[in-house]
Amino acid sequence: MYSKETIERFRNPKNTGEIPNADAVGEVGNMKCGDVMKIYLKVEKNKIKDIKFQTYGCMAAIASSDMLCELAKGKTLDEALNIKFSDITKGLGELPQIKIHCSVLGTHALKKAIENYKSNN
Numbered sequence: 001m002y003s004k005e006t007i008e009r010f011r012n013p014k015n016t017g018e019i020p021n022a023d024a025v026g027e028v029g030n031m032k033c034g035d036v037m038k039i040y041l042k043v044e045k046n047k048i049k050d051i052k053f054q055t056y057g058c059m060a061a062i063a064s065s066d067m068l069c070e071l072a073k074g075k076t077l078d079e080a081l082n083i084k085f086s087d088i089t090k091g092l093g094e095l096p097q098i099k100i101h102c103s104v105l106g107t108h109a110l111k112k113a114i115e116n117y118k119s120n121n
Ligand SMILES: [Zn+2]
Pocket: 033, 034, 035, 057, 058, 059, 060, 061, 102
């Protein structure tokens, strides 16, 4: 079952939306349950100044993206690259085993956004 924290974040995510003029965007999809995730970054002095996500997906995908944004905000790009899936689940509490791939998606989208940023700068 989903933890209380997961359900709460799914209902009231704090970091959803789009950043106009974002410095980088990363998008990934997952065929298994049709989740699509887009991450927007605003970068200043090599640090993530702002981060938002748009996810069309299941409860696990949305709750983990929201947690991911919170973990990534304020970190340097290299620190953010090191955020692991286990850091997200630590924040959320337990996730059902079959939903793990949904949470991993967020770390992939963030990685893609950071790589985009680095190749553009
Ligand atoms: Zn999913």
